[in-house]
Amino acid sequence: MAVDINQIQEKIHVIIYAYPGEKRYILAMMQDLQKICNYLPREGLELIAEHTGVAFSEIYSLATFYKAFSLVPRGKYNIKVCDGTACHIKGSAVIIDQVFNSLGIKPGETTEDGLFSLETVNCLGACAIAPVLMVNEKIYPKVSSSGLLDIIKAYGGHVHENGKS
């Protein structure tokens, strides 16, 4: 779900100019931008280059190096399945497959209606309640294959019978 750039042009400006125009604040600028826009719009990155004097190619390098950032809009509901070791041995790979079976998206992708996107994260630090997933800020403990289907339905997702598409 792309955000209307014209509407938030001013907002982007405020976010970026809240920091001094120095290289070391670029990471923080990008984090604030990601939070508000749900991705890093090109216009935002160009403004960062302008404000800090750092070459656009280097800004691009930073934006693609760190996993917190997305250059394409994330879904309204961003599903983060934890694939940390504890979650992994308790079946997170199965959960990731189930998301594909139900919604047709792989990690890094967004559904066509812009409702859901999927990411795997490396450890949410909630290992004792593995396997864990987050939908936006909400954490779901001890998720099972059938539990996942309930979660998706709760957010208005359409799931095929038998969990298979």
Next chain:
Amino acid sequence: MKTENHKFRKILVCCGTGCLANGSMDVFQALKENLGPDSGIAVETYVKATGCNGWCEQGPLVKIMPDDITYCHVKASDVKEVIEKTIKNGELIKRLLYRDPQSKKRFKSHHEIDFYKKQHKIALRHIGEIDPASIGDYLSCGGYQALQKAVGMQAAEILTQILNSGLRGRGGAGFSTGLKWQSCARQENSPKYVICNGDEGDPGAFMDRSIMEGDPHTVIEGMIICALAIGAEKGFIYVRDEYALAIQNLKQALADARSFGYLGDDIMGRDFFFDIEIIRGGGAFVCGEETALIASIEGNIGEPRDKYVFPTEKGLWGKPTVINNVETWANIPVIILEGAENFASIGTDHSKGTKVFSLVGKVMNTGLVEVPMGTTLREIIYDIGGGILKGRQFKAVQTGGPSGGCIPAELLDLPVDFESLAAAGSMMGSGGLIVMDDRTCMVEVARYYLNFLAGESCGKCVPCREGIRRMLEILTRICEGQGKEGDLELLEELGETLQIASLCALGKTAPNPVLSTIRYFRDEYLAHIREHRCPAGVCRKLTEFYIDPELCNGCGLCKKNCPVNAISGEKKEPHVISQELCIRCGDCINNCPFLAVKVK
């Protein structure tokens, strides 16, 4: 059962991430609402949200003082009963007390329970007892007294104390903290910097998160003491992007420390200025490597550099820098206040003090555990951890995260310290202890770690960038049934190359999970390669589940929960799995109460 009828009660609700995910905030709110000023209860009550108690398995946890009651699995719907019975009348609610699965006995206080009894808390000493957002709480349990003492000491004295304590870095490398500080103090270049590495990236580890969330002031106090000793004016706490609550609590703690005069100008009456800034990480495991972290603070991508010159000499912006892990910082105030000898009296000859472990995986009591160095793996996993879940068999314990190795059952009596773990082909690392059972495939675990590292490699050096990828290709083939003779030898050869030639520890230690699993579980690899069979039933192309008709009593649990309706059978008759429909998700074998579902 009654305890005394006290005039006041302090109620501590665990609001660490684990308990929060299980609904502890609802419990906290319900308590606050029902114990408000209009509640009409004669007892004076204080409800506090604390950091992680460590026993995430039993959460949400609620402790009631001074009765010293610990209630487990508390729900918001239990709150009215807790207030009526326990708060008003001092009565115990038995069903909320912890019940030992073996003895069936119920325990009133967490002090009586093995999980806590056998621990020795230094880094975690305050967590679960105080409200992390309250500097008042920190002060009332001795907070900033170490700083008070340090301010009256000579810099050299402080350095000697840290050196004599024997404290070694808790982030993984285990380098002598005292030597690191001394080396930086000697430098004449300025300004100097103090950094806290809170970029806890090892999957399965959450020790640092709990400390930053649950007791942020202990980290801050440790850093101020270091700044005093080495002559620094600016500090940074680099926190992983995913740790929102930790960032929030650290921000609050810094603001409070400033208003109380522990940060800023003229700290505690000395001509000493120091302040700390929080940097949020961007989601990159490699930024846990100290030179990559420094590059990241500078505004560059997190690429490590070669360390023929250490950060203590040329670190952040080329200046002398001390960078230590969160848990290392948490130990500093205790060493200064209680003295080096006290700290050095705990642990083994070369590994002093305690270590916090995140005990997770297929173990009964998952959570955070702090024990003296030298405690054996068996004691941690069985005495504290309560043994393996669901009566399954122990297979291995993975220590040290993606840099570590898997330790088999034969070595369960290994004492946990830096040298012993390294000799077994693993390492201490940051403290992740992932317990694995017979349903874990060691080949797949090796593949998993390499897949993780392939995504996290910064790409700067060839051995890591290309080597991990090639090793991953081989392991993926093996897991899909396309392993060849010679694969294991090739993996060993590649592994050796990475260990020798990689630029930083990410690449150098990347082969460890592979090499240690080949060392101890070679047969499992050979089953995959030669027999196209995954004995643990994990690698889906090499797995077939079936139900043993001798053990199946037709309870129907598997059939009910199968996400693809692949199981058929009449009530009380042995059930059958359809191999065409089965997607190998493992829900049936994981949940069968009779262990009737098996791997072919």
